[in-house]
Amino acid sequence: MERDKKKLSRIGDQEYEPTTSSVKRPKPTASSHQGYDPGSYQMGQASEYTPSPRSSKYTLDSENSSTNALEYVPTAVSKTSIKKALPPPPSRVKWLADASSRVLSPTRVATDQLSVKAHTSTGILSKTTSTTVQKRVAHTPTMKRPVIPADFGAKVPTNVRQRYLNIFIDECLKFCSSEQQAFQMALEEEKVVYDRSSSKNIYLNVAVNTLKKLRKSPAVSVNRKSQSHEGVLGGRLAATTSYTINRSGKQQDVDPKGAILYKKQKKYAMTEEQLQEHGYPRPHPEMSGHAVVHNQPEKKNNDPFSKICCRCGAEYKINANGSCVRKEECSHHWGRLRRNRVPGGWETLYSCCSGAVGSPGCEVCKQHVQDGRKESLDGFVKTFSKPLPVDGNGGVYALDCEMCYTKQGLELTRVTVINSDLKVIYDTFVKPGSRLVDYNTRFSGVTQDDLENTTITLRDVQAVLLSMFSAESILIGHSLESDLFALKLIHSMVVDTAIVFPHRLGLPYKRALRNLMADYLKRIIQDNVGGHDSSEDARACMELMIWKIKEDAKVKR
Structure with missing residues (x-):
């Protein structure tokens, strides 16, 4: 280490005077510039930095020794000539602060850097492939979704309301022209659902029904492209591909109708013992036109x-x-x-x-x-036998009634009959025989306007039903005994959905019709604020029994 320091100080104090014959500077050719390689530095005034691939030694310019500056010279000097011309370089070189003559000037350094940058960038770009940069697109701002304010102790939790509000917004965005319109419509729908609900369970039922209504909106169906059944099954190759809908060995479900439906429904008809046990009106053994109630x-x-x-x-x-x-x-x-x-x-x-x-x-x-x-047991009529058609179909009907309170008690105000094709064949409002006290609109759905111009009486309804039904006709309903009491009708061929789908605790508990529809058919009914609809309830009873027959057929397979 000491030897290197002495040698370095000796080099810095004395001037270096090499002979002119020791260095030969051939002119650089175009073929020598093939790539970047460190060249040799020479003492001189030259300020241009030119790379040479085969020059790797330091040379000193003896022609102009006054500047004593290092310069890169692209030479092709052999190794033997360099060794004879220059003394061996020190192993470690320490540039002193006062040796300014051996430091590159700022202008020369800047010029050399530009030259190096020009040559190196050309070499790099020639070996890389150009890529196209995508045009930057400004981010489209979106409106912030509305938030339900927290209300502690509310009848419906805030998180439940917020979840359904977001679902309503997603559905409204599908057919609304703007986000603001979708937000406003979703807020109005959610508010209606909340106002109509008195508890969380009712809120969930009404919210699900509202969601179905939004999904069935005409605006949504217009935007959707219609697609045939064959297109869904076959995809793009539906026109050129043959296929089968049913799997081999699997029977296709067919809705039972006519005599087949009558025969299958007859198995669920209540017996005389069941009719008496559940309090159905039965004919009085001694007095004509009167009924008797057993197990009362x-x-x-x-x-x-x-x-x-x-x-x-x-x-x-x-x-x-x-x-x-x-x-x-x-x-x-x-x-x-x-x-x-x-x-x-x-x-x-x-x-x-x-x-x-x-x-x-x-x-x-x-x-x-x-x-x-059940206190007024007079004025009852009984269905009578009629000759059956050739196929033995006595008819399958679903029945439901609505009642209002009068000073004598509950009286009939509306009756609806549904056939096996789920079509309404008889629906009318009925004028009660006594003065009305309470319309019971929450449950009956009947208002003062409905009965204002009604002239049909209970006797008129009984005449129509006796001509429509026979003693062999099957009547389907939910807790049908209450409807038969309101109609003052005695009938024996009855299918009661409250008995076919019993409560797990047994009598006197009975399951509600809306719960049966939600559990088995996954549908929400009786969610209208205006009250129940007799046609909806009668149709629900018929659908439940048709579903029951299909399920029983699957088990037998």
């Missing part, structure tokens, strides 16, 4: 002028005309009692307002009302 609980109060309100359970007095002696408001819960599992046990709450048993009613009406259908 005994009355605790034998006073004919003392009644029990069928809504709130309060006792009230009536006069000889059936009117209330005192005007008392009826505060009650219109929902059913439901048991819910809670930490530590069970609790029973009303489905209408989630109120506990014994809590004040959530709805107030003008006066108390009674049922009274």
Whole structure:
């Protein structure tokens, strides 16, 4: 190390004077510029940096020794001549700060860098392939979706409302012209669903039905391209490819109709013992035109002028005309009692307002009302036998009625009959025989305007049904005994969906029709704020029994 320092200091103090014959500088040729390779540096005034692939030694320019600057010279000097001309370079060179004569000037360095950059970039670009850069497109701003404000203690959790709001927005965006219009429409739909719901379960049912309505919107169907059934099965090659729809050995499901449907439905008809057990009206053995009810609980109060309100359970007095002696408001819960599992046990709450048993009613009406259908057992008619057609089809019909409260109790206000093809063959409003007290619109769907110009009476309806049905006709309904009491009709060939699809706890519990449709047919019914629709309920009963027959056929296979 000390030897190197002494040698370096000796070189820096004395001038270097090489002989002119020691270095030969041949002119660079075009063929020598094939690539970048470090060349030799020479003392001189030259400021141009020219790469040479075969020069790799340092040379000193003796022609102009006053500058003593290093210069790159593209030479092809042999190794033996360089060794004779120059002393061996030191192993480590330390440039001193005061040796400014051996440092490249700024202008020369800049010029050399430009030259190097020009040559190197040319060599690099020649070996690379050019790529096209895509044009940058500005990001289109999107509107922020609306958010349901948090409301603690609300009847429906906020996260549930927000989830369905987002689903409504996705459906509205498919047919709305702008995002603002889609957001506004989704908010309005969600608000309607929330206002119509009194609990989370009802909200979910109404929201699912609203979602189906949005998906069936005419605007959505217009935007969708129609496609044939063959196109769906065969794809692009449907026109040139043969295929079969059914798998080998698998029978195709066919809706039973006519005599086949009648024969299969007859297996579910109730027996005489079942009719008596479930409280259906049966013909009086001694008095014509009267009915008798078996398995009916005994009355605790034998006073004919003392009644029990069928809504709130309060006792009230009536006069000889059936009117209330005192005007008392009826505060009650219109929902059913439901048991819910809670930490530590069970609790029973009303489905209408989630109120506990014994809590004040959530709805107030003008006066108390009674049922009274099983108390008035006169005026009944019975279907009679008729000759059957050749195929033995006595007819399969679905029946549903709507009732309103009068001063005598529940009376018929609407009746609907559906045939086996799910078509309405009879539907009419009926004028009750007594003064109306409560239209019961929440459940009946009947309003004052519906009955304002109605002139059809119960006797007119009975005449039509007796001509339409025979004793061998099958009537399908849900808890059909209440409808037969309202019609004052005695019939024996009955299929009750409440019996075909029993409650897991048995009698007296019965499953609701809307729950049966949701569980088996995956459909939501009775979600209209305006009340029930008798045609919808009758059609649901017929569809349930047709589905039941198909399922039984699958099991037998």
